Amino acid sequence: MPHFLSLPKRALVIISLSVSTQVMASEVIYSWVDANGLVHYSQQPPANDIKFTQVYNDDIEPQKSGYVSAPTKQPTQSTAAEIASAEALLIKAKDPAQAKMLCELAQEKLKLLNSQNRLTRKDSKSGEQVTLSDQERATEITTQQQRIDEFCPKA
Known part of the structure; x- marks a missing residue:
């Protein structure tokens, strides 16, 4: 057996x-x-x-699998300006009343920036009033002038 x-x-x-x-x-x-x-x-x-x-x-080592997002390209300053101009043209074409309001708002802000020496703004994080530095003021003046160029009719 x-x-x-x-x-x-x-x-x-x-x-x-x-x-x-x-x-x-x-x-x-x-x-x-x-x-x-x-x-x-x-x-x-x-x-x-x-x-x-x-x-x-x-002999082949297994690799980690998963998803890796592609790096995003940050828009350059000239690209951002071109996008802003294109958006302004679109607003002017679709809603002339809104374009007029944006023009008047930019003119008022520019007038205020040029007439006052000491300007304050509300800090978005702390909520406190913060004095605008000379550099921030110059940047804001440039921004408002661009908005006037984009939204206000040429004289």
Whole structure:
């Protein structure tokens, strides 16, 4: 009568066989570049006299997968000005009353910026009144002059 292995020994044999099968399943991957510069990967070597490289799949380190967003391009100052001009033209074409209001608002702000020495504004983070620096004032004057050029009719 044949002697059968006990249950723990059978489990050990099955595990050993499955591990050895995985080790033997190591595959070769062939890589080569064709005449058009296209890279090919295959488990079969290329035909003819094509130069190729061999890589074993066990030697390849898995890479992290996931999504990486493409870097966004920040608009340049000239691009931002062009966008603002295009938006102004659109507003003037679609809603002349709004364009007139924006023109008058820019004229009033420019008049205020040029007539007052010490101007304050409300800080958006703290909510406190902050005095405009000379640089902020010059920037705001330039901005309002641009808005006048964009929204006010040429005289």
